[in-house]
Amino acid sequence: AWGGKWCRTAAGHEAYAKENEANGTRQSAREAYLLASMAYHFACNNSPQNLDEYIPAAKKRVECYAKAAPYLDPPAERQEVPFEDFRMAAYFRLPPGIKRPPVVVIISGLESTKEEARTMEDGLLHRGMATFTFDGPGQGETWFQGGMIVDFERATSAVIDYLEKLSQVDANRLGVFGPSMGGYLAPRSAACDPRTKACTFAGGMY
16 A cells, blocks of 8 residues: 555645646755655655556656756756766756855665765755756666666766766766665775765665
8 A cells, every 4th residue: 555645645736846846845845755756756665566666756846846956046947968868867956156166975775866866966966066966777767777786986986977078067076976776886886987076975785
């Protein structure tokens, strides 16, 4: 019953978000869309073997977060990073009033997604750092395009290649952060790409 119950919870938040969006109360709409996105995410967590349940919840997670993204402070801008024969979905956020800030690449864990990283993003943004949170191979949206790869550092390096082309940030001051299994993927990525100037992780496992 796990997935169905979380989806019902999510649908309640989503309905409240739509009501507030229609009324022009953006803050309430934003918060409700974020809650809906996370509830849909929790619905996915224990049910990848049931695609009839997993796929609609995963799509709703992405949809609800996308509706909240423009209302975040600062806003989250969707990006797509080319990698092999597909593109890795990501969100890019810039601290206000800082010209070409350093940037932190946030690497998700085994069942984490880019939509989960907002709390960490906010902490970094408040300290003057831009954030770039992506769904690597086998994570979030990219899960539908292919499984996780052993040499995950290649995906992180593709992100760094992409950031070097963005004029809004200083890619020469770039760090990586990863929670959970991202706590393995981040150090591995940093060890394999010398362009990484700092690496931190939380709850790392392998």
